[in-house]
Amino acid sequence: MSRYAALIYGLACYALFGVVSIWALAFLGNFLPADSAFGSSIDSPARGWWPAALAVNALLLTMFAVQHSVMARPWFKRRWTKLIPEPVERSTYVLFSCIALGLVVWLWQPIGGIVWQVNSPALRAAIYALYFAGWLTIVASSFFINHFDLFGLRQVWLYYQGLPYTHLPFATPGPYRFIRHPLYVGWLLTFWAAPTMTYSHLFFALGTTAYIFIAVIFEERDLIAHFGERYAEYRRSTPMLVPALRTNSSRTEKAVTE
């Protein structure tokens, strides 16, 4: 693949990621009108029979989870890069993630019904502030790790310059000093900080939260395989999501090693 083609491909995938992220923000924040060309918002009124809607939604979430986790595994990348050039592997992951997330947002079947609804304008504004803080946390955390590497731009830029790819070193900058997964904290805020929570939103929030807790197991297994004892020690000493709160498993592991 020519270095120009790789760079343009990487930039195009990144631009698509920007568009799909804004679309997802509008979907989860209820800024999309019901039944628009871009689908409905997550809390829009029901369109059909709720069991069928739930089945479609479950399929969509499973499709996203499988794509997002399988394509991130080292064994998959080793096989995949026999088919596609290594410098664009991450951009291709971003592209497939955009397609998967786009399908979730576009085809999501709202089922209406109110689980909770906050009516006080001040409280609604506060919950919306938390919602946007979630998105901000996602973006900020990506910069603390390395935004351009996470989204494939660093890889195509190095290739364009004729330089070899170097893996990111283990680091605990900013919020990573206090918790291991700030980016996932951001996602959890965007799922749950909702002034109106309908049944399909609750289904989405429960499904995606469960997915995060499962994905973390695989991610940390890979991080320990890659960074060795440094990550294992970090895992023992630093809480997963809530600062200054240790999980029972990290306490037990620490006790075993002490």
Ligand SMILES: C[S@@+](CC[C@H](N)C(=O)[O-])C[C@H]1O[C@@H](n2cnc3c(N)ncnc32)[C@H](O)[C@@H]1O
């Ligand atoms: C999508 S990011 C999410 C990072 C983290 N789970 C979070 O919620 O903030 C996943 C990638 O970040 C990188 N990563 C996570 N923690 C790291 C650390 N402490 N140092 C270096 N890279 C890290 C790994 O390459 C991992 O595949």
